[in-house]
Amino acid sequence: MEAGDKITMNRADSISTVLDGEIKALLQDFVKTNPATVVSPYLVMRNSWQFELPDLEEIAVQLDTSINNSVYTQRLKNRVDILRSVEIGKVAPDFTMNDSLGNPIALSSLKGKILLVDFWASWCRPCREENPNVVKAYKLFRKKGFDILGCSFDKDREKWLKAIKDDKLTWNHVSDLKGWANAAGKLYGVNSIPANVLLDKEQKIIARNLRGDDLKIKLAEVFKSSE
Numbered sequence: 226m227e228a229g230d231k232i233t234m235n236r237a238d239s240i241s242t243v244l245d246g247e248i249k250a251l252l253q254d255f256v257k258t259n260p261a262t263v264v265s266p267y268l269v270m271r272n273s274w275q276f277e278l279p280d281l282e283e284i285a286v287q288l289d290t291s292i293n294n295s296v297y298t299q300r301l302k303n304r305v306d307i308l309r310s311v312e313i314g315k316v317a318p319d320f321t322m323n324d325s326l327g328n329p330i331a332l333s334s335l336k337g338k339i340l341l342v343d344f345w346a347s348w349c350r351p352c353r354e355e356n357p358n359v360v361k362a363y364k365l366f367r368k369k370g371f372d373i374l375g376c377s378f379d380k381d382r383e384k385w386l387k388a389i390k391d392d393k394l395t396w397n398h399v400s401d402l403k404g405w406a407n408a409a410g411k412l413y414g415v416n417s418i419p420a421n422v423l424l425d426k427e428q429k430i431i432a433r434n435l436r437g438d439d440l441k442i443k444l445a446e447v448f449k450s451s452e
């Protein structure tokens with residue numbers, strides 16, 4: 226990355242994706258064959274970013290009741306509850322966080338627009354690579370009633386502000402500068418970034434984790450249906 230060797234970077238990303246898939250399959254198989262050991266929920270929660278809600282629901286019902294009181298089983302069930310609360314069709318949980326000037330902004334105060342809540346960070350390379358796509362979508366649809374609330378997982382305020390300026394992210398931004406402990410991130414069950422949720426005018430979740438052209442396609446669909 227420091228040398229700007231995109232060919233090697235892309236190759237490494239491809240290898241990583243394949244390995245992640247293999248690890249996920251191994252974990253799922255381990256749970257099936259070892260449902261009565263706390264090692265199963267422990268390993269799943271150590272790698273929870275690998276699993277979507279349907280995966281975790283399936284794993285939860287496979288676990289033996291003898292380990293229900295395990296802290297790892299409880300954490301798994303808690304994550305299932307969090308992800309259920311932010312499923313498509315649910316009203317987005319409200320939160321309030323300070324913007325780049327130190328002023329509090331409540332998510333609910335932005336009701337009335339099609340809103341993208343965008344979880345990112347200045348140190349996150351995939352986030353920074355995705356930002357140009359988000360900028361293009363914003364320029365295309367903002368006059369039609371599209372808005373964005375950027376929620377950063379940064380800890381360094383200056384690096385956060387510099388990334389906003391460098392990437393020309395001209396919408397509202399908030400952060401509690403707690404990194405992965407970001408309160409909104411915890412509320413939405415975010416454990417990998419970039420991540421986002423798209424809300425309708427009543428702040429009901431209508432899509433999740435739209436990247437690249439998928440964001441523009443979804444927004445075109447949303448605004449066409451409202452004409």
